[in-house]
Amino acid sequence: MTDIVDELRNIVLVAHQGAGKTSLAEIMLFKAGVSKRIGRVEDGNTLMDFEPEEIKRNSSISSAFHQFDWNKHTITFIDTPGDQNFFTDTRICMQAADSALVVIDAVDGVKVQTEQAWEFAKEFNMPCLIFINKLDRERADFSRTLDDATQCFKPKPIITQLPIGSEEDFKGVVDLVSLKAYTYDANGKSAKIDIPADMQDLVANEREAFIENVAEADDELIERYLEGETLTDDELVAALKKGTLNREFVPVLCGSATKNVGIDLLMNFITDCMPSSIDRGKKIGVDPDKENEIERNPDADAPFSAFVFKTVADPYAGRLSIFRVVSGTLGADGTFYNVNKETKERFNQLLTVEGQEQKAATGAGPGAIAA
Structure with missing residues (x-):
């Protein structure tokens, strides 16, 4: 990986x-x-x-x-x-x-x-x-x-x-x-x-x-x-x-x-x-439980972390949140912890964005940009 x-x-x-x-x-x-x-x-x-x-x-x-x-x-x-x-x-x-x-x-x-x-x-x-x-x-x-x-x-x-x-x-x-x-x-x-x-x-x-x-x-x-x-x-x-x-x-x-x-x-x-x-190299974030700074390296085997940086409204796919994976790996039906909502969520579908089109993705690892 x-x-x-x-x-x-x-x-x-x-x-x-x-x-x-x-x-x-x-x-x-x-x-x-x-x-x-x-x-x-x-x-x-x-x-x-x-x-x-x-x-x-x-x-x-x-x-x-x-x-x-x-x-x-x-x-x-x-x-x-x-x-x-x-x-x-x-x-x-x-x-x-x-x-x-x-x-x-x-x-x-x-x-x-x-x-x-x-x-x-x-x-x-x-x-x-x-x-x-x-x-x-x-x-x-x-x-x-x-x-x-x-x-x-x-x-x-x-x-x-x-x-x-x-x-x-x-x-x-x-x-x-x-x-x-x-x-x-x-x-x-x-x-x-x-x-x-x-x-x-x-x-x-x-x-x-x-x-x-x-x-x-x-x-x-x-x-x-x-x-x-x-x-x-x-x-x-x-x-x-x-x-x-x-x-x-x-x-x-x-x-x-x-x-x-x-x-x-x-x-x-x-x-x-x-x-x-x-x-x-590493990125620094905040632990949602302890509110202290933590480091995440771009390691596929590390805990999953990502940040959403853009939201778009697609006429067919609806509201898409585009994110960059920092660490870990997310599967097409994987779960993640939403820091803003303080709850675990599951992906309905993982997508790559290519112009005005989206394509189904099987997974996303460190460095990947997906929706």
């Missing part, structure tokens, strides 16, 4: 309205094979924005949930509103995730709700990942957007990828971990290429800066680096994951959701470097 928990990734998508969170969610679902077509916000046919008011506004007004399998992991993501009028929902739902994917528009840069989401992540001590989106758009500028983020955010953002081309000539990314370059065709299919000649000096400089930043997360690595040793890719990935988990820095990736550029690398990064519930 520990292996199963370690293969779960709960990540919340946050940004200012219009940065492309929902478009990013849609393309990830498409690449993972969950959907057969790419939903478009402007067409009102996305899996994540399904409420009539969301379709009318072309923007999210309530958090939505979905999950997919990728690289032998299960990723559950929460697509949250970027509109300030609905940002309370964003804060509430962030508490159920283990990390945050902060989407920044490469044209508009960091905006008010981006900063607010960052403050929420700081409040919850949440590891973050930045994705600079819309690099194919007119006036998109990776360097300017990165400078904007560096000035606004702590811990420091560190470049993990570089874009190949800009605006209408944007066609791929260079991964500084593996030192590999990828371009994408009109269908989002990637091809490995040599690092472009006009980028080699930039890549070499940024690779050195990346290694130095990442090595600082591990005392042994930084010592070896300063002594001139070459660090392996596996060592860099481990240090990158450690530093991200401890909020020593924030990795910066880049691409375009609508053009399907860099999305596969982003999904790989989430499974390889973003934390599981086990990585995040």
